[in-house]
Amino acid sequence: MNGDIALFLIQDGLTVGAIYALLVVALVLVFTVTRIIFIPQGEFVSYGALTLAALQAGQVPNTIWLLIAMQSAGCRPSPPARCESCLPKPPRRPSPSKRRLSHASALRPTLEPCWV
Helix, strand or coil: CCHHHHHHHHHHHHHHHHHHHHHHHHHHHHHHHHCCCCCCHHHHHHHHHHHHHHHHCCCCCCHHHHHHHHHHCCCCCCCCCCCHHHCCCCCCCCCHHHCCCCHHHHCCCCCCCCCC
16 A cells, blocks of 8 residues: 555545534434434435535436425425514504594504514
């Protein structure tokens, strides 16, 4: 074994170790938040590796067809929830002292910005 092979083996070991470390960190984060062990997480790593290998080979990755099939099946992300302060408030009835205002300006709904 010469020095080039040793360097390749060291680089390969560090790369594989970094992938395993990232996978372990992801498993720990999911478990600490949900208290559920997320078993199929390794499949996502496999899909990512196969997609990268196909892209490096200059081919269209097969995971594109998986994404198209999921989107046509209706697996779309839900829109973000809106907070109550973003919704328009119902018009308020003017107090007796403010009835001098025109009807349109007194019943105009007010919109407040929502910073979520």
